[in-house]
Amino acid sequence: MKNQTTWILLMVLTIGAFFLSKQFNFVYLILGLFTAKFLFVAFQFMELKKAHTFWKFIISFIVILVNFIILIALH
Amino acid sequence: MEENKLGYKNIYYPPGGILLLIIILLELITFGLTLVAMVIISKSNVELFHTSKMMLNTTLGSINTIVLLTSGFLMAQSTHYFKLKNFDKSSFYLKLVLLTGTLFCIIKSYEFYHKSIAGITLEYNTFFTFYWLLTGFHFVHVLVGLVILFIMLLSMKKNSSAVKEEDFEASSAFWHMCDLIWLILFPVIYLIF
Structure with a gap:
């Protein structure tokens, strides 16, 4: 995926999340969208997609774990 | 360069360097745990956190998200052209990063200013203590990032080929x-209630 495609996707997700949060309060969906955006930035812009599997795993693990704990804490 | 010979697939040479990546992971854990603490504390005073969040400007926050993500894209482009040794394009994109980064700081400062003149400071309530600490620390990171990138731009203006790819x-x-x-x-902080 190219940087330009990722940027367009990130803009769509950001605007989508903004309107979604105004209409409803889908906590799962909003956190899911931001986790996806986080991974796009880390893998594409930071080029972690080229890194060793360990680094890909650890960064994905941290963001998923944080959001998972937040979801559990919210309920 | 040793990094390029070994390649990013080597566990010791991730993009950006192993030390910086460890710092990034530690920063993410620190901010993440503070957010978890905030959510846990919010459970004991749901009403206060809800009304406090209603006082935040989600439109400005979303605009800032767009600005920051755009600056991330421009930074990726700058790095891409730097690796291709196209220093003119790389420094052009770097200038745009500095511009968007400054725009982020201006919008954030505007938000901080309006909160403080309304008397919504660090001691206002528990939610705003977290709000000021988390967004404030993030703001400091952006400022430090801008200084680093400005120094990088100056080094490129002096002698582009002398700037190391790793740096x-x-x-x-x-x-x-x-x-x-x-x-x-x-x-x-801004979206979920």
Whole structure:
């Protein structure tokens, strides 16, 4: 995926999340969208997609774990 | 360069360098745990956190997300052209990163200013203590990132070929860290109730 495609996707997700949060309060969906955006930035812009599997795993693990704990804490 | 010979697939040479990546991971854990603490504390005073969140400007926050993500894209482009030794394009994109980064700081300062003149400071309530600490620390990271990138731009103006690829990549990784931190802060502080 190219940087330009990722940027367009990130803009769509950001605007989508903004309107979604105004209409409803889908906590799962909003956190899911931001986790996806986080991974796009880390893998594409930071080029972690080229890194060793360990680094890909650890960064994905941290963001998923944080959001998972937040979801559990919210309920 | 040793890094290029070994390649990014080597566990010791991730993009941006192993030390910076460890710092990024530690920063993410620190901000993440503080957010978890905030959510846990919010359970004991749901009403206060809800009304406090209603006082935040989600439109400005979303605009800032767009600005910061755009700066991340421009930084990725700058790094891409730097690696291709196209220093003119790389420094052009770097200038745009500095511009968007400054725009982020201006919008954030405007938000901070309006909160403080309304008397919503660090001691206002528990939610705003977290709000000021988390967004304030993130703001400091953005400022440090801007200084690093400005120094990088000056070095490129002096002698582009003397700037090491590892140094440029590390500065780029630091800037992306600001994006990553914001992407975990923004939904929890501004969007979800």
